[in-house]
Every structure is written in C-alpha cells, then in structure tokens.
Amino acid sequence: MNLNTIQKAQAAIKAACDKVGRRIHVMEVCGTHTVSIFRSGVRSILPEGVKLLSGPGCPVCVTDQGYIDVVIELADRDDCLIATYGDMIRVPGQDGSLESRQARARIVLSADDALQLARANPDKTVVFVAVGFETTTPATAVVVQDAARQGIKNFCVLCAHKLVVPAMQTLLSARNDRIDAFLCPGHVSVIIGYEAYAPVVDQYKRPCVVAGFEPAGIMEAMAEICEQVARGKPELKSMYQAVVTARGNAKAQALVAECFDVTDAYWRGIGKIEQSGLELKPRYEAFDAFKRFGITEIPGQCNTGCRCGEVLCGLIDPKDCGLFGRACTPQSPVGPCMVSSEGACAAWYKYGS
Amino acid sequence: MKHDKILMAHGGGGQLTDSLIHDHILSRLGNEALSPLGDSALLSVGREKICFSTDSFVVKPLFFNGGDIGKLAVCGTVNDLAVAGAMPMALSLALIMEEGLEIAVLDRVLESIAATAKACGVSVVTGDTKTVEKGAADKLFINTAGIGLYPSGLNLGMDQIKAGDRILISGTIGDHGMTIMSEREEIRFQSPLASDCAPLNGLIQGLLDQCPGIRFMRDPTRGGVAATLNEISRATGLNVAIQEDAVPVTLTVRAAADMLGFDVLNIANEGKVVIVVDQAEAGACLKACQDHALGRQASIIGQVVKADSAPVVELVTKIGGKRIVQMPYGRELPRIC
Numbered sequence: 191m192n193l194n195t196i197q198k199a200q201a202a203i204k205a206a207c208d209k210v211g212r213r214i215h216v217m218e219v220c221g222t223h224t225v226s227i228f229r230s231g232v233r234s235i236l237p238e239g240v241k242l243l244s245g246p247g248c249p250v251c252v253t254d255q256g257y258i259d260v261v262i263e264l265a266d267r268d269d270c271l272i273a274t275y276g277d278m279i280r281v282p283g284q285d286g287s288l289e290s291r292q293a294r295a296r297i298v299l300s301a302d303d304a305l306q307l308a309r310a311n312p313d314k315t316v317v318f319v320a321v322g323f324e325t326t327t328p329a330t331a332v333v334v335q336d337a338a339r340q341g342i343k344n345f346c347v348l349c350a351h352k353l354v355v356p357a358m359q360t361l362l363s364a365r366n367d368r369i370d371a372f373l374c375p376g377h378v379s380v381i382i383g384y385e386a387y388a389p390v391v392d393q394y395k396r397p398c399v400v401a402g403f404e405p406a407g408i409m410e411a412m413a414e415i416c417e418q419v420a421r422g423k424p425e426l427k428s429m430y431q432a433v434v435t436a437r438g439n440a441k442a443q444a445l446v447a448e449c450f451d452v453t454d455a456y457w458r459g460i461g462k463i464e465q466s467g468l469e470l471k472p473r474y475e476a477f478d479a480f481k482r483f484g485i486t487e488i489p490g491q492c493n494t495g496c497r498c499g500e501v502l503c504g505l506i507d508p509k510d511c512g513l514f515g516r517a518c519t520p521q522s523p524v525g526p527c528m529v530s531s532e533g534a535c536a537a538w539y540k541y542g543s
Numbered sequence: 544m545k546h547d548k549i550l551m552a553h554g555g556g557g558q559l560t561d562s563l564i565h566d567h568i569l570s571r572l573g574n575e576a577l578s579p580l581g582d583s584a585l586l587s588v589g590r591e592k593i594c595f596s597t598d599s600f601v602v603k604p605l606f607f608n609g610g611d612i613g614k615l616a617v618c619g620t621v622n623d624l625a626v627a628g629a630m631p632m633a634l635s636l637a638l639i640m641e642e643g644l645e646i647a648v649l650d651r652v653l654e655s656i657a658a659t660a661k662a663c664g665v666s667v668v669t670g671d672t673k674t675v676e677k678g679a680a681d682k683l684f685i686n687t688a689g690i691g692l693y694p695s696g697l698n699l700g701m702d703q704i705k706a707g708d709r710i711l712i713s714g715t716i717g718d719h720g721m722t723i724m725s726e727r728e729e730i731r732f733q734s735p736l737a738s739d740c741a742p743l744n745g746l747i748q749g750l751l752d753q754c755p756g757i758r759f760m761r762d763p764t765r766g767g768v769a770a771t772l773n774e775i776s777r778a779t780g781l782n783v784a785i786q787e788d789a790v791p792v793t794l795t796v797r798a799a800a801d802m803l804g805f806d807v808l809n810i811a812n813e814g815k816v817v818i819v820v821d822q823a824e825a826g827a828c829l830k831a832c833q834d835h836a837l838g839r840q841a842s843i844i845g846q847v848v849k850a851d852s853a854p855v856v857e858l859v860t861k862i863g864g865k866r867i868v869q870m871p872y873g874r875e876l877p878r879i880c
Contacts, residue, residue, distance in 0.1 A: 193862070193863070196862050196863075225804075228866060229806070229860075229866065230860050230861070230862055230864060231858075231859075231860035231862060231863070231864015231865050231866045232862070232864060233864070234864040234865045234866070235862060235863060235864045289550055289551075290548060290550070292551070299728055299730075299803075405860075405861070405862045405864075406862070409862075520558075520872040521558050521559060521872055531804055532804075539869070540867070540869050541866040541867055541869075542855075542865075542866055542867030
C-alpha cells in the first residue's frame with residue numbers, strides 16, 4: 191500500500207475542490223468499487239468537497255422486480271431447477287425468495303457450473319438466472335454455445351444481462367443532474383474498453399475515468415476526476431492501464447455479438463432504457479427460457495416503500511430511505527440494494543457511512 | 544423479520560443464529576449455567592468446578608487439506624473447553640452414519656480422532672452410534688461433548704474486560720473457512736490453502752500459566768473474528784478498535800477471499816484464539832504466544848475502548864480510513880461479478 195500516493199491524491203482532490211468552490215459529485219458504477227470503497231475506508235479519507243454516489247453498478251440491484259417474480263415462478267415448477275449466482279438467492283419477489291425454495295435453486299459460481307448441473311440432472315430443466323453486466327455476459331455466451339454444440343436440451347437461460355453505458359447516459363439525460371463525473375468500472379472496461387465511454391464524455395461533458403480496485407488506485411482516479419472538473423475539461427482516461435485497453439477484449443465482444451441481440455431492458459428504479467439489455471438471438475431460441483416457457487416479463491411494481499431506485503440513481507443516500515436499518519436490514523431485506531453484498535444499502539449498513 | 548422455517552443462515556453463527564438461540568432456545572431452556580452462552584458451561588461439583596461443552600460436526604467434504612471431520616470433532620470441543628480456561632479431561636463421541644458410508648472412510652476418520660485425542664491428552668470415554676437411511680444424512684455427522692477441570696482461582700469472562708485491554712489473535716485468520724470453501728467449489732490456488740484445525744489446549748495452558756492478566760478468550764469459529772469481537776462489544780458495552788494491518792492473513796487466504804467476495808474477518812477459524820488481556824501484560828502475552836508452535840504469527844490487533852454511543856467494532860483500514868465491522872449476517876454468499 192503506497193500511503194504516499196494516497197496522501198498526494200488527497201491533497202490534489204482538496205486543491206481541486208477548493209478551486210471548484212462547491213461539492214463535486216462522483217458516481218461509481220461498479221458494485222466491486224462500492225465494496226472496495228467501503229471496505230477500505232476510502233470515503234472516510236476523502237476531503238469534504240467531494241462526494242461519492244453509488245450508481246447502478248450492482249447487477250442484482252438493477253434487476254427488475256418482474257424478472258425476480260419470473261424466477262420465483264419457475265422455481266415453483268416441479269420440472270425446473272434454478273441455477274443462480276449467490277446474491278440473487280435472497281432477493282424478495284412478491285411471493286418470497288429463492289432462499290425458502292432451496293431444494294429447487296442451486297448457487298453456482300460460474301455459468302459453466304449451471305451447464306454441469308443440467309448434465310447431472312437430466313430429468314429437470316435447469317434455468318440459468320443470467321444477470322450481470324458485460325463482465326458476466328461472455329461466460330453466458332460460452333455456455334449457450336457449449337449447450338448447443340453438445341445438444342444439451344434440458345438447459346436454458348433466463349437472460350437479464352445489461353449494458354452499462356446506456357444506463358450512464360440515461361441517468362445524465364433525465365435522472366440526475368448532480369452527477370459531475372463517473373468513476374468507471376474496472377472489470378466491465380476490461381471487456382468493452384475505455385473508449386466505450388466516449389459518448390458520455392462527448393455528449394454530456396462528464397469526465398469518465400476507469401479505475402482498478404486497490405484503494406490507492408481509486409484515490410488516484412478520484413484526484414484525476416476532480417482535477418478534470420476543476421479544469422472544466424472532461425476527458426476519457428484509464429487509470430487501470432495494466433488491464434484495460436482502449437478497445438477491450440475483442441474475442442469476448444465477438445462471442446457476445448454472436449449470441450445476443452441488443453434490446454430494450456427494464457432497470458429497477460429507472461424503468462425502461464432503450465437498447466440497454468441483451469436477449470438471445472433467434473438461432474439460440476431453444477435455450478431462451480422466456481420462449482421455452484412462454485413467459486413475458488412484466489415490469490414489476492414496487493409497493494413496499496423501498497427507495498432502492500432513487501439510491502441507484504444517486505438521488506438519495508441509503509439512510510434517507512425510511513426503511514433503511516429499520517424495516518430493511520441484511521437479515522430481512524426489503525429491496526435488492528440491501529440483499530446484494532455489492533448493494534449500496536448493504537455496504538452502508540455493513541461498513542457504516 | 545420472523546422466519547417460519549429454518550434457513551441455512553440460522554446455522555451461520557451470525558445474527559440469525561443469535562436470534563434462534565435467544566428467541567427459541569434460551570426462552571425455554573435458559574438457566575444459570577446455560578444463559579451466559581460461554582464456549583463451555585461452568586458447573587460446581589463438590590468443591591471442584593468443571594466445564595462442560597458440546598459441538599456437532601457436519602463439514603463437507605469429510606477430508607480437507609489440514610484436517611478432516613474427526614480431527615475437527617476433537618479439536619472443536621477441546622478448544623471450547625480450553626478457551627473457557629478448563630483443562631480438557633474426557634470426551635464423548637456420537638457418530639451418525641448414512642447408509643452406504645464406506646467402512647474404510649469411517650476407519651480413516653476414527654484413526655484421526657484417536658491421533659488427535661492422543662495429541663490433546665484426552666480420552667474418548669463414552670459414545671454412541673446411529674445409522675440413518677440413505678439421504679437422511681450426508682455420509683457422516685459427528686457430535687462430541689467434553690468435560691474439563693476449571694482451575695481454582697481462575698476468573699475468566701467477558702465481565703472481566705475493561706477499557707484499555709488489548710486484543711490478541713494467536714495467528715493468521717480465515718484459513719479453515721477458505722480451505723473448505725475452495726475445496727467445495729474445486730478452486731485451486733498455486734500455494735495451497737490449508738485448514739488451521741488444531742487443538743489449542745497446550746498453547747492456552749501455557750498462556751494461562753504465564754499471563755494472569757488474561758481476561759477472556761474465545762476461539763473465533765463460525766462467524767469468524769468479526770462475530771467474536773461483536774460479542775465482546777455487545778456484552779461489555781465497550782467499543783473494540785482494531786487495526787487492519789495488524790491482523791495476520793496469508794496471501795493465499797487474502798486472494799481467495801477477495802476472489803470469492805468474502806470478508807476474512809467473517810471467515811471461520813478452527814485453530815485460533817482471540818485473547819483479551821490487561822494492557823500491562825499484552826507484550827508478555829504476545830511473546831508467550833509466539834513462543835508456542837501454534838502462536839508464531841500471533842499479533843496484537845487492537846484494544847477495548849470506552850464507547851461514546853452504542854458500542855461498535857471499528858476497523859482502522861490500511862489506508863487510515865475507518866469502517867464498522869458488523870456482526871456477520873450468517874452465511875456469506877459469493878458475489879457474482
């Protein structure tokens with residue numbers, strides 16, 4: 191840990207904030223950043239003049255209520271076995287969560303584990319709950335192709351994969367004019383390349399700086415962002431140069447393009463964002479759980495008083511939600527931001543603000 | 544929230560376990576010996592005091608790098624007695640076997656139980672065997688109970704803890720939990736993970752002989768160091784402040800925990816002890832710990848301080864930031880990206 195780097199970054203941030211003369215709002219759009227920032231105490235060493243907002247970067251948190259209800263509905267069928275990443279297991283739908291249906295839901299660590307589950311359970315249809323951004327999508331593409339090649343018929347994918355950049359643009363265009371800049375995700379950028387954020391910089395004149403996950407790297411990126419805001423010259427920059435390139439991982443992008451079409455998608459708390467999600471191409475429709483079971487995702491209504499949507503847009507802090515820490519805790523979560531280990535509410539609750 | 548069914552998290556050693564014990568068990572069975580919820584119950588027999596403890600073992604896989612269910616079953620109960628200050632004397636052993644369990648597997652576990660008991664200086668003096676039909680248990684479950692003599696004049700307990708006391712850990716944390724997790728998920732690392740499963744009675748006996756300023760000890764098993772420190776904070780009404788860079792963690796455990804999205808403070812240990820000791824004796828206690836083979840990497844990780852408001856466990860991070868360490872919720876779930 192280079193404490194010197196951190197002190198330098200602190201000084202640079204403070205100088206930039208003093209120059210700007212108002213609070214700078216920076217949104218991180220990556221759940222892993224959210225966790226790293228809280229766990230390492232980055233917030234507590236940031237100068238007063240800058241505030242971090244946790245954006246829609248946690249895949250579980252942005253997954254629409256209607257999709258969760260579809261998953262629960264499938265879990266209640268005798269002929270289905272749900273394969274899901276761990277964080278999804280406790281997200282409450284209108285009729286409970288997968289946690290109380292564990293005989294019909296298995297936690298997997300990778301998409302390939304889901305396919306293996308299908309091989310091991312030939313009498314069930316394994317439905318893979320495919321959520322996540324550009325980082326998890328290539329793995330889903332690989333297993334769909336594997337399943338097709340190997341003729342595995344009892345496997346399908348309930349696709350809710352999403353794209354980060356359209357969400358960032360939507361936030362700026364309609365939702366939140368407080369956002370001065372984005373701390374861009376490390377893992378997603380490995381796949382899409384940092385040039386993917388160019389529209390945000392060009393159209394909305396907001397700095398986009400990619401950072402790694404070490405606290406020193408995050409602090410350096412914050413300093414770069416604040417200096418750009420102070421100069422009034424938004425730029426595109428990667429501070430995670432060892433692994434993030436301008437164009438990203440072409441092979442992964444090709445895999446995704448081969449399997450998926452871009453489509454409109456529902457985001458919890460934000461609503462429909464055009465061209466922000468992925469669906470399986472017609473040639474893979476045999477593996478599309480929506481088509482196989484004839485399901486249409488109906489956008490969910492949230493009547494619980496949960497304000498996850500506003501939290502995701504950076505409009506309020508978790509503590510501003512009336513349920514936070516009272517009706518909504520990690521033991522009995524009401525909204526997804528409290529369920530996921532990468533959710534903003536869970537991080538506030540777990541690590542203190 | 545009221546749960547009408549048992550969830551996996553009820554067994555995780557976190558907040559749900561806590562509510563299960565208080566709301567369902569203690570409300571019906573609470574008594575003077577049980578209610579303090581120590582690692583062992585303290586009972587008077589004539590002029591002597593004895594400690595009595597029990598633990599059940601359902602680990603999967605049965606064999607893992609650094610140990611197996613048999614070694615764990617002996618160490619678990621021996622350690623619960625030892626951290627309470629008792630000298631373990633005798634164990635009971637109950638085996639619940641699934642139909643179809645290979646006898647060779649059972650023999651291997653029993654060999655391990657025999658070797659570990661010998662190393663601890665305890666004997667298995669009573670036991671029971673049960674078999675259940677296939678599917679009603681997962682291969683082999685074990686329960687052990689143990690008794691130990693509590694030395695006269697010793698007075699350990701959370702009620703002895705004072706502001707200013709120092710907190711020690713006897714070595715690296717998270718080794719056991721990460722080993723089991725990675726073996727279960729078949730994740731391999733270049734430098735292999737190994738469980739820290741070990742009997743602590745030798746180490747602890749030496750510490751008690753040399754450091755009369757020890758106030759309290761607990762082995763941070765389920766829920767990890769985070770659970771133990773929160774229990775201390777809650778019971779004493781005092782804050783616990785720890786330094787992240789003082790907490791010993793091997794590089795492999797750190798990498799595995801980061802990769803799977805776990806906080807090492809929440810991960811189970813099976814051969815470590817958290818010691819709360821008088822500030823004046825902290826140095827001597829650390830040295831005594833480091834002189835023992837099982838305590839070479841011992842470290843003073845923090846201290847007990849007066850709380851201005853509701854008591855919390857606070858961590859000063861490596862970069863000098865601060866954050867709260869919460870009581871773990873229960874089962875930690877792997878992150879998804």
